[in-house]
Amino acid sequence: MSGYVFAIVLCVAVVGWLFYLLRTRRIREKYAGIWIALAVGVMILGIFPHLALWLSGLVGVKTPVNLIFAMAFVVLLAVCIQLSAEVSNLEEETRTLAEEIALVRLEVKCIDARESGSSDQPASAPAGPYEPGPTPGPAAGPGPTPGPAAGPAPTPGPAAGPAPTPGPATGPGATRDGSSR
């Protein structure tokens, strides 16, 4: 009999823990739901062990414990697949964000370049919505713009940024990719 008590206590503990995680917003309801349902189900079986006997007779499994094991496998499989789907979803979202960040970064660079003297622009891109920022020309470097120096602050400052680039620490280096790693 104490085995059933053990199962019930375990389930109560699991539900309590999940509840705590939900309360502190460390787990979302859509993930906690299935675990809570599972724990409640096991608890019901713990309280009414005859249910398992009845159920296994119903589906034609000789030993009730085998039915429980099989069901446990199925539930865990379902959870794993759900998590895989969620991870894929997250990857797609991070991918979209990464693309957006790159686009915004280029736009900022181009705006900076335009502000810091569009006269230096070569005639290569007359109608471009975003002018090509990094021109090989002298003063058009987008990084350390003279005036709006506060603007490009989110990118690592010219001092910190170009450290990994051994090349001449001119404009293009500064706005580059300090945030990636």
Place this chain on the structure above:
Amino acid sequence: MQHPDRLPLLVIIPALNEQESLPGVIEEVRSSLPDAHILVVNDGSTDRTSDVASRAGARVLDLPFNLGVGGAMRAGYRYAFRSGYDRTVQLDADGQHDPSAVPGLIRAIEDEHADVVIGARFAGVGDYAVRGPRKWSMRFLSSVLSRVAGTTLTDTTSGFKACNRAGISLFAANYPAEYLGDTIESLVIASRAGLKIRQVGVTMRPRAGGRPSHSPARAAVFLARALLALVIALSRPSEPVATAEAPA
């Protein structure tokens, strides 16, 4: 909506750690396509790809981490879509694709009213050869995809592609990041969306670095993954082209 004067061609070059070959490629694009804008999509390179590209005068789209060719290309097409380009060409940063073939691809867009034009090996031009099992699997894929696209395609894994506005807007919304998604699946998506796909024979040069693998095991893995990609892509419902504005 339309810009008063039409934007030139946009050449999109996805690049991952290509600091050696990229300047040469950009230089070559410059000389054979003087009017084109060049966009290098730096796919999370750990070397100085971005630096080298911007110094060579290209615009650089810096992805914060590696997304694979599909991710890089979707970012490139998004840029093209939002900036209002009507024509794009994507070519590889390793110098495999000859920029002087680009006008031929664009002409196919204009003359045959194609939406997506593939620069294809094995189309009678050039002597690029692949042997053994890899060749068979590529040939098989080509025959299946030719049927899907309703036109003869001999090189479905080519990364040398030109798009018009409809192609750009489709790929800006929908360019898979999966393995082979940038080639096989994107073709399926394009033909399912009702875009007209054509191919133009081009010569391909040997890659600057790396060589195509001819080992049977690798070829088998390639074929298996390609088939999986193909089957899944074909089973998927088609996605309409989300044209924000009518293609020019």
